[in-house]
Amino acid sequence: MARLIIPTPLRKFTADQAVFESTGNNVKEVINQLIDEYNGLKQHLLDERGDIRSFVRIYVGDEDIHALNREHTTVEANSVVSIIPAIAGGSY
């Protein structure tokens, strides 16, 4: 199964789980499975239309999905999918 790495700010919604294993075949399916398991994440990851929020940065391996096939980017059984948070804490 693909492994999804949960960033620290979102672990409050995953009972501190840092890794989520998914059978999804693309990024959207992986994210949807994650939200099915942890519904509190929905508002943080999806917009009103149910699309992944445009500023949420997701990587498959070392590649930003914006440089691939966005949410339709294929996920293999051995893929590592990562959600990268924005930089917090500096400017104020």
Place this chain on the structure above:
Amino acid sequence: MHTMIPTSRSVERFHELQHYVGNTPLYPITKLSPNPKVKIYAKLEWQQMGGSVKARPAYNIMKEAIESGKLNEGKHLLDATSGNTGIAYAVFASVAGIPLTLAVPGNVTKERKNILQALGVNLIFTSPFESTDGSQREALALASAEPDKYFYADQYNNDNNWKAHYNSTAEEIIRQTGGQITHFVAGLGTTGTFTGTSRKLKEYDPSIQVIGLQPETALHGLEGWKHLETAKVPGIYDDQLADDIQGVDTLGAYEVLKDAARYESLFLSPSSAANLLGAILLAEKIEEGTIVTVFPDDATKYSEVVDPILKS
């Protein structure tokens, strides 16, 4: 009192730099202001040494540490930062001849990496998954392992962070508005700007309303801001200070960023645009008044984020 003042020429030069910290212009927002009875002003904080609001706390933290002897000659200055504080430290440290080590998240913008590397900073990149929370842990671990080598500035828990704004930003705002300010709005990151400025403004006139801004969601595109419910809350944050906490939507801030360039000739960073959005939303809600916010930095260090916004 100064218990120990290094007397080398380089540290003398450091003290001369105080003339290039603070005293930023208070700029009137005209075309994007939605209510003719409400004035909106913003402090152009990139117009000081180091190019951001962080000149104030970085200088004050270093000044206090040098004067108290905690940052004496030979010691490294160490902190965790997402970039702007690091750049300010780097400018001042190079003048003072102080070695600088910074723990920064691996996903800081390329411009910040370039600037910090050009200024000769010893950079330690921490996990991009953990934002600056991970950088803080790394800096603390380094300081604990080698306490004789490092002075850990710890901007998130250092009172000289918020005191910089208490003693400068707030004073400037009171003077520049002729005491007419009715509302202060600012985003929450280290919370130094909000805490220090608000504390002084409330002492000056308790009727001044202070509104803290934070991202609406845990994941966001407002670099420097903290979503308090899911982030490590800084020790200097005073949760009794704010009259209100307002959520700001990242995409809304991006729209304001575009509008500010087009209609106000201001080339804002995402967090500056978010502060302006907070001020605009407030201006729509109140009948009259004078709102002041800060623009921590401009867009020049955010090309990866800002270019697509301006082209969209």
